[in-house]
Amino acid sequence: MSAPIMTALDRAGYRLTEPRRALAALIADQEGHFTAAELVAAARARRIGIGRATVFRTLEVLEAIGAVERIDLPTGEHAYVGCEPAHHHHVVCSRCGRTSEIDDAGLRSVMREVARQTGYRVDEHRLELFGVCPACLATRPRPRSITA
Amino acid sequence: MSAPIMTALDRAGYRLTEPRRALAALIADQEGHFTAAELVAAARARRIGIGRATVFRTLEVLEAIGAVERIDLPTGEHAYVGCEPAHHHHVVCSRCGRTSEIDDAGLRSVMREVARQTGYRVDEHRLELFGVCPACLATRPRPRSITA
């Protein structure tokens, strides 16, 4: 539901407005990742009058409070995924768009190794993984017929 | 110099044209990462008449042959770095913009771990690191005075 997003907004001292409630609901409905443009389209489809600027502003706020994470698709598009407010990464399914959060998984030691190799002080990192989720793997790909 | 880029183009069967030579030289001059817009500006600054479209097209080609890699800055900008044609990653210095290539550094085992945890088949990944390079670390930051 959209509750957690509203709660997070409230806790961070933001007003709980109608447009934000609507957007929170739209985001909660998203299966996988989504772009700002998709949210705008979704809002219009449901006849919810929300300005484009508001969508961008709200996404910015949500990212700031960690209710949403911004990811860069291989195509260069900027997308978002709703998520728990904690540092982590995502695997994105390139077939259905769904995402899964992943934790450290040994990344920390990679960072240390990189720092050692290069002499850099590494402050920030971004890891994005793309692949195919278990569900999509289960439904046989059948490269013929459709994809062919 | 710009030679390696031209060689790579040649080997991949592309024509060695004047605009490409000019762009290869401009890219070779770039210290750290650069954007398409910066290349356009650099070309204009040197009174080299290269169309904007050509810059974008050339960058696309160079990325395809691996002579250049596209990275996503934390700001959301799309930038490029000239590099060796092999899979690897970069650490970007957020102070001077310079980049260093890094190899595996244990990432491979992270990928395996993620696949195990999530059940995804991981096909593609992108890792971007941001920090401060040894040279910039050496010149004291002095957060007062300027940054204050």
Added chain:
DNA sequence: CCGCCTGTTGAGACTGTGTCTCATCTGTGC
């Protein structure tokens, strides 16, 4: 319960990035 103050909103102008078209040009193989 009402009204005020401030944060928020919507419309639309605006900036900048990247794409596309199409006529023209230029490498390259012959």
Added chain:
DNA sequence: GCACAGATGAGACACAGTCTCAACAGGCGG
């Protein structure tokens, strides 16, 4: 040196994201 396919440039175009500003509406105090 010629011809042809690939490459180019100019500019129109599509689209993402930002900004401004007047109007609005949450949330608090009274």
